[in-house]
Structures are given as C-alpha cells and as structure tokens.
Amino acid sequence: MNEVTDISYRGSVNEQDHLLQDCFFRVGAEHGFHDVQTSWEKFKEFKATWKRCSNTAELHITDYMKGSDPELITDLARGIFGRMGRGGVRDIYSEKLRQHFVSHEFIQRNQPLYLKRSRNLAYRQKGQVHDLEALYDDLLDTGLVTKVPNSYLTWTKSGNRQRIGYCSVIMRVVAISSALDRKEVPSFVPGYVLYHELLHLENGLRFGSYHDREFRAKEAMHPYHNEAERWLRKIAVDPQFR
Ligand SMILES: [Zn+2]
Structure with missing residues (x-):
C-alpha cells in the first residue's frame, strides 16, 4: 500500500x-x-x-x-x-x-519535477559529437572537481550561442548548450563550460556573487581556460556557428 x-x-x-x-x-x-x-x-x-x-x-x-x-x-x-x-x-x-x-529525499522528490518543468532540455548526456558523462569523467580524473551525488547533466534542445551553459544549484541540474555539440568544436570547450557549472554545484547555495574572485581563480585552473574562452567568444559571434 x-x-x-x-x-x-x-x-x-x-x-x-x-x-x-x-x-x-x-x-x-x-x-x-x-x-x-x-x-x-x-x-x-x-x-x-x-x-x-x-x-x-x-x-x-x-x-x-x-x-x-x-x-x-x-x-x-x-x-x-x-x-x-x-x-x-x-x-x-x-x-x-x-x-x-542537500538531502537525498529533497533531490529524489524535486529533481524529476524540475526536469519536467524545464522546457529546453534534451535529457541526454550523449550528444551528436560530445558526451557529457565522458567529459565529466575526464574532469574527475584531473582532480579539478569532486563527484556531486545525484547531479544530472544534459544537453539543451536548442543551441544558444551566448548562454552556453547554466545550472540549478539546488536541483543539481547542469545544462550545456547544444551549440557546443558539433565536430568543429573541440571537446575541451564543452568540457570547460561543464567545469564552470560543476564549480557552482560544488559551491552550493550562495547569497551574493556566484562569480567572485575565488570562483574565477578556480575557473582559471582549467588546463584549457584561455583557449576555451577564445573559442566561446568566437562561437558567440561567428556566423559559421549559427
Ligand atoms: Zn556561472
């Protein structure tokens, strides 16, 4: 019963x-x-x-x-x-x-509800080209991030070139723009955006700036930080990526 x-x-x-x-x-x-x-x-x-x-x-x-x-x-x-x-x-x-x-009970009940209410998610870790799970494993291997239990990664449905990633810290959901899921884009680019969002999950709920100096310092520890940033600027404006 x-x-x-x-x-x-x-x-x-x-x-x-x-x-x-x-x-x-x-x-x-x-x-x-x-x-x-x-x-x-x-x-x-x-x-x-x-x-x-x-x-x-x-x-x-x-x-x-x-x-x-x-x-x-x-x-x-x-x-x-x-x-x-x-x-x-x-x-x-x-x-x-x-x-x-952060309890199991809260996430178990609410994450599925949140996912259902999200409109632009593909509910897929494997993209056409890049695999978010594999990118996550790579990041774990580098020791730059630690495993966040019950986190949910997915590509977005439509590919926004400016809003290339976002996350709900409380629901532990990370979405990466499918604009980065193409063969012209090297895997370190979605990997870097994923890294950024995972840092948010690790930090947990905050009041005040999410992108404070400490955050930016951690973000800069990514091995492809500068190169990935250059790629993201290019993807945002270059008609080739439309
Ligand atoms: Zn951010």
Whole structure:
C-alpha cells in the first residue's frame, strides 16, 4: 500500500495548504502582519514571491517545499519574513533548511519535477559529437572537481550561442548548450563550460556573487581556460556557428 504511506507522509492537499497557512500566519504575526495569505505555486525555479501592504501579506511559495515537515516550513517563513522586513540580499536559509536541500529525499522528490518543468532540455548526456558523462569523467580524473551525488547533466534542445551553459544549484541540474555539440568544436570547450557549472554545484547555495574572485581563480585552473574562452567568444559571434 505504497500510496497510503505516501498520503499519510505528505498529507492531503488540504492538510498541506493548512500547514503552509498556519506556519506563515504564526511567523507573520511575530513580524507584525495581521493578515497573511499563502498558496503553493508550481514555479519552475525554487522561489517565493510576495506582495505586502502595511500589515497584510500575500505569499506564493514554491511547491518543492510541499510535504516538508512543519519545522522546515516555519524556518522558510522566518527567512522570508526576515527578508521582507529588511530587504536586500541576505542569507535566508537556516542550517536545517540547507541540510534539507542537500538531502537525498529533497533531490529524489524535486529533481524529476524540475526536469519536467524545464522546457529546453534534451535529457541526454550523449550528444551528436560530445558526451557529457565522458567529459565529466575526464574532469574527475584531473582532480579539478569532486563527484556531486545525484547531479544530472544534459544537453539543451536548442543551441544558444551566448548562454552556453547554466545550472540549478539546488536541483543539481547542469545544462550545456547544444551549440557546443558539433565536430568543429573541440571537446575541451564543452568540457570547460561543464567545469564552470560543476564549480557552482560544488559551491552550493550562495547569497551574493556566484562569480567572485575565488570562483574565477578556480575557473582559471582549467588546463584549457584561455583557449576555451577564445573559442566561446568566437562561437558567440561567428556566423559559421549559427
Ligand atoms: Zn556561472
């Protein structure tokens, strides 16, 4: 009776709505809000949005948190109300939330959902020419990166020449532009972009600059750093790669 276990663990739809509302209402009251309305949203990215008007707040919370225990939802509420009050960039996640984000349970539940919501992924590691798994193994061999468990690599469907790679740190998904998957492009080019994105995964969630000096220094340790950068500039502008 798998389904039953599942329901009792995650709670019914209504229970989940109430849990969200209760946690946010309580924390909102601590911050002087008298009227707090919440809803779960199927955002692609892990995020929350809110509107506030004097002591009224309306919040839309990522459904990737659905099914989490009340303590975690309360922590999230504390982070969000804390940020609403002060504004600006600030670390809003408690240690417990951070542990939750890197837990097997979180990734198992949410990574497939995130992949389903992504529109431009090929869901393929093997490209026409280059193989991301092989490139990853090469990077592991050099010792430049360490294995990030449960990471998911894929080529994109359409090949953007400017946005050549991106990643979701929280979902551990790395996408490399299929513009780099052609025989004219040497394998160190997608390898280098993959390296860049894997450094983000290794660093984990951050508030503030993702590309700080330390990051750039690590990035420059790639054996083909300069050559790959030259290639990427060329690919971005040269009509040959259209
Ligand atoms: Zn980056």
